[in-house]
Amino acid sequence: MDFDAIFQDQLDTLKAEGNYRVFADLERRCGSFPKAANHKDGKVRDVTVWCSNDYLGMGQNETVVKAMVEAVQTCGTGAGGTRNISGTNHHHLLLEHELADLHGKEAALLFTSGYVSNWAALSTLGARIPNAVILSDEKNHASMIEGIRHSRADKVLWKHNDWRDLDRKLHAVGDRPKVVAFESVYSMDGDIAPIREIVEVCEAHGALSYIDEVHAVGMYGPHGGGVTEELGLAHRIDLIEGTLGKAFGCVGGYITGSAALCDFVRSFASGFIFTTALPPAVAAAAAASIRHLKQSDEERRMQKANVAKLRARLDRAGIPHMANDSHIIPVMIGDPVKCRMVSNILMDDWGIYVQPINYPTVPKGTERLRITPGPLHSDADIDHLVTALSSLWQRCAVAHAVA
Numbered sequence: 001m002d003f004d005a006i007f008q009d010q011l012d013t014l015k016a017e018g019n020y021r022v023f024a025d026l027e028r029r030c031g032s033f034p035k036a037a038n039h040k041d042g043k044v045r046d047v048t049v050w051c052s053n054d055y056l057g058m059g060q061n062e063t064v065v066k067a068m069v070e071a072v073q074t075c076g077t078g079a080g081g082t083r084n085i086s087g088t089n090h091h092h093l094l095l096e097h098e099l100a101d102l103h104g105k106e107a108a109l110l111f112t113s114g115y116v117s118n119w120a121a122l123s124t125l126g127a128r129i130p131n132a133v134i135l136s137d138e139k140n141h142a143s144m145i146e147g148i149r150h151s152r153a154d155k156v157l158w159k160h161n162d163w164r165d166l167d168r169k170l171h172a173v174g175d176r177p178k179v180v181a182f183e184s185v186y187s188m189d190g191d192i193a194p195i196r197e198i199v200e201v202c203e204a205h206g207a208l209s210y211i212d213e214v215h216a217v218g219m220y221g222p223h224g225g226g227v228t229e230e231l232g233l234a235h236r237i238d239l240i241e242g243t244l245g246k247a248f249g250c251v252g253g254y255i256t257g258s259a260a261l262c263d264f265v266r267s268f269a270s271g272f273i274f275t276t277a278l279p280p281a282v283a284a285a286a287a288a289s290i291r292h293l294k295q296s297d298e299e300r301r302m303q304k305a306n307v308a309k310l311r312a313r314l315d316r317a318g319i320p321h322m323a324n325d326s327h328i329i330p331v332m333i334g335d336p337v338k339c340r341m342v343s344n345i346l347m348d349d350w351g352i353y354v355q356p357i358n359y360p361t362v363p364k365g366t367e368r369l370r371i372t373p374g375p376l377h378s379d380a381d382i383d384h385l386v387t388a389l390s391s392l393w394q395r396c397a398v399a400h401a402v403a
């Protein structure tokens with residue numbers, strides 16, 4: 001059997017559709033982010049990164065870097081085992097304590113990524129709560145979809161952000177244990193869920209509420225506790241899930257909730273039990289990042305100012321972008337080949353790196369550039385980006401479709 005032919009055939013299909021993914025070979029430089037070096041065709045050049053999920057530049061924050069270096073020097077590199085077998089380090093426990101405090105919950109549990117935390121928690125809840133039904137927003141992230149699928153629990157999709165539809169579907173499910181899974185900030189459209197209404201519907205039906213705040217932790221709320229903190233609703237949500245890999249600038253994921261809930265997932269989730277724990281130095285750095293963002297609003301303030309500046313400049317230049325209340329600015333292209341072409345020209349001619357976002361990350365026909373301004377982008381960076389996009393808009397006659 002020629003397995004390579006099978007592989008190549010499907011890769012060729014992806015390429016023909018324009019959906020083949022190509023990495024940008026970047027070297028992030030601590031101290032000068034969002035500038036990075038791009039390695040291409042044997043050459044190295046400086047580029048400005050405009051699509052990073054290190055939303056606040058905490059990956060190069062001095063305190064965070066120092067915490068990681070010091071922990072590597074004291075604890076070494078790896079955790080040395082799963083959490084149950086020699087891999088639990090004091091830094092993990094301190095971080096879990098920090099996370100529980102951030103969200104005002106009794107407990108927290110760490111995972112190796114945000115993806116794994118969603119997958120492990122939802123697969124465990126769905127499989128282990130007898131007769132459970134999981135009601136999932138139709139635009140939930142792949143990690144939630146896969147976790148629910150793996151649980152084999154009954155699943156009901158509700159219309160995106162439509163709490164009335166959720167209410168109707170909860171009614172229809174009747175007297176069974178119900179878990180409602182949704183996100184706060186949706187990563188590709190940047191829209192924010194009507195959390196208060198959803199929580200009220202969950203409470204009315206006695207459903208367990210599960211929110212993914214991956215794109216909000218560190219970013220929203222006076223202490224970076226996410227949109228649930230900003231709205232004063234964290235105490236009414238049963239489970240808050242987040243990542244350490246985006247605004248906190250490290251890697252890893254977590255859930256927070258009641259002590260019983262976290263202990264339940266800790267005791268039954270294969271995605272927690274059977275994998276090596278996060279390096280202690282990552283836990284130390286993440287804890288430093290969380291502590292910093294609990295105390296300081298500076299990064300959030302500067303980042304919000306840059307988001308507003310870029311939106312205003314795009315409006316003035318007539319470049320269509322999706323309206324939303326978050327930090328994510330989707331500039332719509334609407335075609336995978338054009339989207340890649342625009343991204344390539346920005347990189348090659350302008351030294352601007354924005355990865356094209358194509359299917360299956362977004363629906364076909366809604367291909368886009370997903371721009372995430374950070375606190376460290378300068379006015380000159382913003383001008384440069386808008387000038388480049390304006391020139392491209394004229395040159396390529398890009399077909400845009402703004403929802």
Ligand SMILES: Cc1ncc(COP(=O)(O)O)c(C=O)c1O
Pocket residue numbers: 113114115116118141143183187212214215243244245246252253
């Ligand atoms: C909504 C959402 N949840 C979870 C994840 C996974 O988080 P992580 O990157 O930490 O694995 C992502 C990743 O981008 C995401 O967009």
